[in-house]
Amino acid sequence: MTDCTNIDIRDVLPEFLHGTLEYSASERVRTHLESCPACTAEVQLLQRVRALVVTPRIDVTRVVAAIPSYRRKRSVFSAAMRPMSLAAAALVCAVGLSTVAVTHYHHTAQAPAAAATTAAPSTGIAIVGVSELSDDHLEQLIGQMDQLEAAPPVDPEPALPPDVDSGV
Amino acid sequence: MEVTIPSTSDPSDLDLIRRWRDGDGRAATQLVERHAPAVARFVAAQGERDEVDEVVQDTFVRAFAAIDSFRGDSSFRTWLFTIAKRLVLDRRRAERRSRVVGTVEEGDAVAQFNALDAMVADEALQRVRKAVESLSPKQREVFTLRVEQGLSYKEIAELIGSTEGATRVHYYNAMHAVKEFLDD
Numbered sequence: 001m002t003d004c005t006n007i008d009i010r011d012v013l014p015e016f017l018h019g020t021l022e023y024s025a026s027e028r029v030r031t032h033l034e035s036c037p038a039c040t041a042e043v044q045l046l047q048r049v050r051a052l053v054v055t056p057r058i059d060v061t062r063v064v065a066a067i068p069s070y071r072r073k074r075s076v077f078s079a080a081m082r083p084m085s086l087a088a089a090a091l092v093c094a095v096g097l098s099t100v101a102v103t104h105y106h107h108t109a110q111a112p113a114a115a116a117t118t119a120a121p122s123t124g125i126a127i128v129g130v131s132e133l134s135d136d137h138l139e140q141l142i143g144q145m146d147q148l149e150a151a152p153p154v155d156p157e158p159a160l161p162p163d164v165d166s167g168v
Numbered sequence: 169m170e171v172t173i174p175s176t177s178d179p180s181d182l183d184l185i186r187r188w189r190d191g192d193g194r195a196a197t198q199l200v201e202r203h204a205p206a207v208a209r210f211v212a213a214q215g216e217r218d219e220v221d222e223v224v225q226d227t228f229v230r231a232f233a234a235i236d237s238f239r240g241d242s243s244f245r246t247w248l249f250t251i252a253k254r255l256v257l258d259r260r261r262a263e264r265r266s267r268v269v270g271t272v273e274e275g276d277a278v279a280q281f282n283a284l285d286a287m288v289a290d291e292a293l294q295r296v297r298k299a300v301e302s303l304s305p306k307q308r309e310v311f312t313l314r315v316e317q318g319l320s321y322k323e324i325a326e327l328i329g330s331t332e333g334a335t336r337v338h339y340y341n342a343m344h345a346v347k348e349f350l351d352d
Contacts (some may be wrong), residue, residue, distance in 0.1 A: 056220040080195030
């Protein structure tokens with residue numbers, strides 16, 4: 001028997017057999033099969049090939065029990081964005097590794113021209129280079145940092161030796 | 169001819185994966201129930217005869233452990249097949265290191281068909297079995313994945329590292345060869 005020339009139908013016969021075609025496509029194939037002995041024979045052949053397959057039994061409960069719990073992966077980015085104390089930031093600035101500082105400024109006559117624009121609001125935040133800050137503003141920044149709580153020491157404070165005279 | 173059409177109310181694989189990530193353990197059960205038979209058939213067709221259930225279990229364990237790397241470019245089932253295929257090849261390499269094994273990967277697929285002799289009594293089915301066995305390894309792999317698993321050409325191409333066009337050619341060549349064998 002010669003093959004059917006309708007490639008569109010032949011191309012989806014395995015899907016038709018597996019029942020994965022959409023309803024309209026499935027009906028199209030069904031209608032075609034009613035008048036095409038070649039495709040009907042091909043479907044019967046595919047059914048016989050499928051009948052050769054023996055599905056090994058799988059214990060689903062055992063498989064599911066072996067599956068690990070879901071653990072959301074921590075991104076490197078989120079780990080890097082742990083809050084840093086401003087004291088640590090000041091340390092970085094002090095050794096000259098950073099050229100960017102965030103400054104909080106007030107609208108005053110002493111506002112540096114380089115850090116303000118004419119349209120700036122009365123209070124605002126601008127990102128400027130450290131070298132662009134005036135002496136007054138640098139002093140203001142350092143004063144603010146001095147008031148901040150120091151970062152906890154990396155190493156624990158050494159235990160004090162027992163009082164030898166306590167008699168304990 | 170009876171056709172089973174999947175219910176539109178069944179959650180998709182991606183929905184179930186999302187639910188499992190959110191802590192719904194039943195979603196994992198549904199995914200395993202849905203895909204374990206196909207993975208088992210695939211593993212058996214790859215020539216794994218003795219420990220199909222162990223390979224299937226390993227496949228799902230690895231899949232769920234690496235679920236964040238499933239991007240949805242291929243179907244979940246195809247992704248499972250990729251993991252299963254790698255596991256079977258790894259086991260085969262380990263076996264070869266520990267003892268001499270004379271067969272190659274494609275040969276084991278034929279052996280799997282031979283194991284069905286005791287079960288396939290019908291003469292017509294026997295002839296179909298021999299026809300499939302006579303195919304080249306690539307044709308047999310494509311043909312069985314298409315017919316037994318219902319994978320699309322695109323999915324098969326991804327699985328075997330080929331192109332959609334070449335996969336389609338293998339399938340039709342295989343179909344032609346099987347028909348010629350049966351007509352003789």
